[in-house]
Amino acid sequence: ICISTEKINLISRSLSLIEIYVIRRFFNGLSAKNTNRFIPSQLLPWIRNNLNEDKSNYADLIFTYVYVNANNFALFSGGELPSYRMPTDEEFKDNVFKSEIYKMNSQFCRNFLIRYSKIMNNEQKDLSKYTVEHVMPQDLSVWRQAGINIDEESHREYLHTIGNLTLTPNNSLYSNFLFSDKQKLMREHEAFVINNDFLYLDKWGIEEIKSRAEKILDNVNKNWPLSKYKKSLFISNPNTPNTCLLYTSPSP
Secondary structure: OOOOOHHHHHHHHHHHHHHHHHHHHOOOOOOOOOOOHHHHEEEEEEHOOOOOOOOOHHHHHHHHHHHHHHHOHHHHHEEEEEOOOOOHHHHHHHHHHOOOHHHHHHHHHHHOOOOOHHHHHHOOOOOOOEEEEEEOOOOOHHHHHHOOOOOHHHHHHOOHHHHHHHEEOOOOHHHHOOOHHHHHHHHHHHOHHHHHHHHHHHHHHHHHHHHHHHHHHHHHHOOOOOHHOOOOOOEEOOOOOOEEEEOOOOOO
């Protein structure tokens, strides 16, 4: 089968959008339970009825349906926001810092970190045996014995957030070690680019966790940018089911 470069790019744009759609929903704690039903029963029929002749606006239509239309739904209907929507930039930013994603779904958390490492660094190594490591450990007893004091509330709030999580093939070695000991293990046993975030720090605490979360957020937005999709806003065409009328088209 021969596929043109243009079609490959079209498919790539669509898959990239679906990927960030899933990522944003996960961080915001929105259920994926009904997504498998929503795509064939609602999204695909709507797209088919609104495609350009050359189908070049496929990804833009996905974005319009799950982000622009869905998040403006209440403006037109006065009802609740649709369950299938993609969270807004502001919601996503807030939840990257706060969501306990390891606690919510440890397997998805691991998959996200693997995907993040591959897209950020073109990581080629086999990560199938890597597991999630809490840099600030779940048990702080060793840290407290060393005079490192992190209050219980902050520990509970940030422990399972993305800023405190990384991947390692040697999870059992890390245990509840001090941050300096974990750094040493990273240098000696792992040539793994995303762990470079930890190698040149003097300490690891709440502020460092927040700073790394901000870095991850910036990198996600750079590598999965929504700005490349046209932010056209549609409303339903009352004369034709599953079709729309262009309402407005703000600049990206």
